Amino acid sequence: MRNVFRGFYLLLVCVFFTTSSFGQWFESKQGIMGTNIHVELWSESRATGEAATEAVMDEMRRIDRLMSPYKPTSELSKLNAEAAFGPVVVSKELFDLISLSIELSKETQGAFDITFASVGFLYNYRENKKPTQSSIRKLLSAIDYRHIQLTELTHSIFFAHENVKIDLGGIAKGHAIDNSIDILQKMGIKHALVTAGGDTRLLGNRLGKPWMVGIRDPRNKQKQAVVLPLVDIALSTSGDYERYFEENGKRYHHILSPKTGASAHEVQSVSIIGPKSTLNDALSTAVFVLGVQKGMDLLNRTPGYDGIVVDNSRKLHYSSALIE
Incomplete structure (x- = not known):
């Protein structure tokens, strides 16, 4: 352990700072x-x-x-409720973060995937509840970032699978x-x-x-x-x-x-x-x-x-x- 961080942040030994006594x-x-x-x-x-x-x-x-996916008035909740029926226009901020999420899904070969919520919503950790294997199998095909279709010009998003839900918790x-x-x-x-x-x-x-x-x-x-x-x-x-x-x-x-x-x-x-x-x-x-x-x-x-x-x-x- 002593050598683990050797050289990793050598700048630490060079840091000096003086400040006013009023801060x-x-x-x-x-x-x-x-x-x-x-x-x-x-x-x-x-x-x-x-x-x-x-x-x-x-x-x-x-x-x-x-x-928040838990607030029914949030922009994300609106997207989850409507995007499987047609393109939904969202704010640039939400559009950009979802776009970045998709790029990260590609880079990680799908290990990071915000559509995990398509099954994830079935779990309730506070109440110790998990879905049955049958329930998971029915929805598993909805977990795929490629179902999220983006239109840059209008900042609109469409879900190409009827059961897709996304969660930005990660x-x-x-x-x-x-x-x-x-x-x-x-x-x-x-x-x-x-x-x-x-x-x-x-x-x-x-x-x-x-x-x-x-x-x-x-x-x-x-x-x-x-x-x-x-x-x-x-x-x-x-x-x-x-x-x-x-x-x-x-x-x-x-x-x-x-x-x-x-x-x-x-x-x-x-x-x-x-x-x-x-x-x-x-x-x-x-x-x-x-x-x-x-x-x-x-x-x-x-x-x-x-x-x-x-x-x-x-x-x-x-x-x-x-x-x-």
Whole structure:
């Protein structure tokens, strides 16, 4: 472990920062987008610090109103309800994120696929309910990103299969975090942390020191499997402990294989380190579905993005750049 991150972020030893004694840290935690949102930032102005933390929360609420599959008034819900009957015009923001999702599906050979919801909606993790194999088989053909047909000129979307549903849960939080960091930068904030569930992005350093970001032990929420010193980068973790229930010794969780419509079981968690939370978010899901070998192959050919995988034997695996 001592050599794992040797040379990976050598810039840490070069970071120096001096600041006015009048500045302070501002922090806020709220429940939005079905998860815990945490903002921590430095500002020399109380007015700016308070406005900046609230601006992040406002952005999270905006994305939730736009992209939640659970809010019947959201643009995504409207799309799911109407796109199988004809093209639906959507906002450029939603169109672009769905377009990016399709490109990521192609790059990951379908391991990341927002149409997983065509079967995924049958699961209820709070009530410990799962679909029958018969129910999965009836809907499995609807899981295929190629059913989503885009028209760039009009920003319209059509589902070429009557049972298609999409869910942006594997990418929307990352998108919201990247938007939030952009907002903070425009407000003059240079040091911040924004977290949404398992997704975190860091702006700058923690006043001359790296941010210490933990990856939790998938089987013990009180422990960290790894603690990373990070600066000006993002980290996203997908784990089988986020939404799940157990039945007869088997764990049913929300990260579904698009091929089977069932929970993927080769690994317990995947953490991706890279510059953008949006891509980290999607890649962590894709690698989880692909498993250790294929997942690491994907990361090792994706410049700028690296990962740590905890497999079912609780062994840690690192992409090549993290062990060089």
